[in-house]
Amino acid sequence: MSRILIIEDEVDIRNNLLRLLRVEGFEVMGAENGRAGLACVRSFCPDLIISDVGMPELDGHGVLAALRADPSTASIPFIFLTAMADPQDFRAGLKLGADDYLTKPFTRGDVLDSIHSRFARQNAVAVGLRQQLDQLKSELRQHSHIDAVTGLKNRFALAEAFVELAARNVPLTAVCVGLDRFVEISAGLTPAGADALLVQIAGRLMETAPSSGQICRLAGGTFLLVLSDLSGCMLDKSMDALRHAIRQPFFVEEKKIILTASIGTARYPDHAEQLDRLVGNAQAEMTRARSQGGDNCCHYDPAVSMPPQDRLDMESALHQAVAAGELFLQYQPQVCLTSGAVIGVEALVRWRHPVVGLISPARFIPLAEENGAILEIGEWVMQTACRQARLWMDAGLPRLKMGVNISARQLRQQDLVALVEKVLGETGLPAEYLDIEVTESVLVHNAQLVAAVLGRIKALGVSVSIDDFGTGYSSMAYLQKMPFDKLKIDRSFISGLPDEQNAAIVRALLAMASQLGMETIAEGVETGEELSFLKEAGCGQLQGFLFSRPLFCDDVVALMRRSES
Structure with a gap:
């Protein structure tokens, strides 16, 4: 059942429209002015809005401007009701993105014809987008399953x-x-x-x-x-x-x-x-x-x-690493390709063992995942990263989104959503400045559970990214089923751009992400040629040694201070 919101300050007109549309089988809600109407948009989530132009507190033009400025409401069909026949009024509304005008007095047929026309157009656009998405998926599959040089499978x-x-x-x-x-x-x-x-x-x-x-x-x-x-x-x-x-x-x-x-x-x-x-x-x-x-x-x-004694020693040391203060974080900046500004960082955990020295994450993370130490390490990483992001805010630095990686084992723990909520509350970091990153390989195991957990995390206001995309073995359908906000394109596709095969894959990934309303970030960007291609192709953000290696806290502050000056 389609939902229609009526924003009209004249009670009789509003009630007449509500009765008419209920009889026609629509689910309806009414609002007496523009400000109340915007509140209803958030709670009612209408499929179409009919609004008067002249109203107290906030007029129809103000309502439409606010809706079109918000990506989540920008595409809602919008019909104006007006007693004015001034061409300037019509042009102002159309410039803001109005879909139709109904001049008072109007008939039942006028209203229904306009509504059905808007829904028909919206359905046609949706069909077109689905066809484009299917075509992109087909092209991506072709490019991403066959090696362009040898003709072998990839x-x-x-x-x-x-x-x-x-x-x-x-x-x-x-x-x-x-x-x-x-x-x-x-x-x-x-x-x-x-x-x-x-x-x-x-x-x-x-x-x-x-x-x-x-x-x-x-x-x-x-x-x-x-x-x-x-x-x-x-x-x-x-x-x-x-x-x-x-x-x-x-x-x-x-x-x-x-x-x-x-x-x-x-x-x-x-x-x-x-x-x-x-x-x-x-x-x-x-x-x-x-x-x-x-x-x-x-x-x-x-x-x-890995010799058994070494493995046992590392397992034992891993369980003590957090309490012993042996773990530390570095932060790799993420840059907006349009403005050149640093808009976020990814938190990367490191382990400095008192005897062995620096141990590669490639060695200790898989072991921590196996023996359960990843749960304690993951909680420490989230706490530390969110606290640091809040400290940077309090120091007056530009607000950065903090990316935190979540492992498969963490996703399976029952209290992950509660942990995220607790960390945000204890550190004071606003939810919109935390980005949870999951790798593609996590998705193929109990996808229904993963989708549910990520959905609950998103409901807190936290964004969710799919990391290392393209290196795993999941279906493209996961991009549609999972509540992702951002797609991170793996370094293996970025390396060597504008190599013909990688260029085709990256373009297809960017187009698909755009169709799905997802932001994009290219990982591991190291050369000017890669940067130029990504800019031309419309990638939104980059992360890699070309701009910065992972940094300590003080180095991030220095980088941001230099950027400000």
Whole structure:
């Protein structure tokens, strides 16, 4: 049932319209002046507004101007009622964005015709937007599932294949193949020659890999295979065959090119149940194989990756890190591409162990996620970041939105919404200056629960961002189902812009975000070329070393002071 708000100071006219529209099956509400009408817009959420022009306190033009200035109400169809026939009055209303005028006295037919016409036009626009969105999704899928150089699947297409294979409950092996010295070798070729070499390598991998395998190109000279039904002996033979195939000469631009490959493997589900973790383990082994001289193969072994005593020591230290004051935050600025102003920061947690020294988040965050320490660490990060944001406000600095990352385990805890509310209350940070960031990989596990929790957080006035977008394996449908305010485009797509394939993907992501009413921020921007492309493409914000590395509190203050002056 469509909702219609009537703003009219003449009681008889207002009541007559309310009765008429109730009879016609509309849900209606009336307001006696413009100020009361704006209050009703917030509580009633109308689908269409009919308003008198001349009213006390706030006239119809003032109401329409306020609505059009607010993105959440700017598109509500608006019909003016007026006893004036002055062309200037009509032009003023149309300039503000009025959809129609009804001149008093009007008939029942006049009112209904105008309403139905507005709804028909709105429906037509909605259909058009849906068609554009479907087209963008189709284009994005095409660009984001096939590697433009080799024609192989990329990690997104492989992710879908992985889900199907994993559903069969068969053991799988992720094989990461990295070409040794590929950067130096490709630098001696023209860009077209380097692409031709990659095409030949892809063909050789497809010829050599087991027929049951799935192959994709990750980036540069790195490929990923997902193989099924391979025992230890057969796996070793297959890896030897792959390395032997790569050793055979390639001929490009009248040059004979000799390559070797470093290979790393990890098994599903023994070594990881999620594809991103599985691939990470295989890549780590590929790096280990390369560190041993290349042309080698290493298999993931949990016992070797982190010795048990080291793991126990780190787990124990993690649980004490907050109380011991060993954690600290750095803040990476986020910049508006239009104004150049710093408008926010992302809080990044660091750990300085008293004996080991600085420990990479890549090492301790996954461990904290596994053993539950992430709950205490996450609460400390949120408290510290929000308190710091409030201190900056009190010091008279420009107000910055504080981005805080939330892990999968935190999202599953029952009191996360209460925690956010408590932190805001204790620190005094207004809710609109907190931005909760969740990674795309979180969405594929219990999406219904995630949507509900994020929706309740948004109801507090906190914004929600999807972080590292494009690196995970979720469906594009999550963008529509989840209550996101901002889409953060991952560094892997920004790197190398305006590279043709990445440029197409970034443009499609920006267009889709625009259709869904989401802000956009590009992560990991490091070059002027990347910045120029993002500005031209209409990206809203950037974050990366081109503008600033993560900073300590005092450095943020100094940066803001310099910006002010």
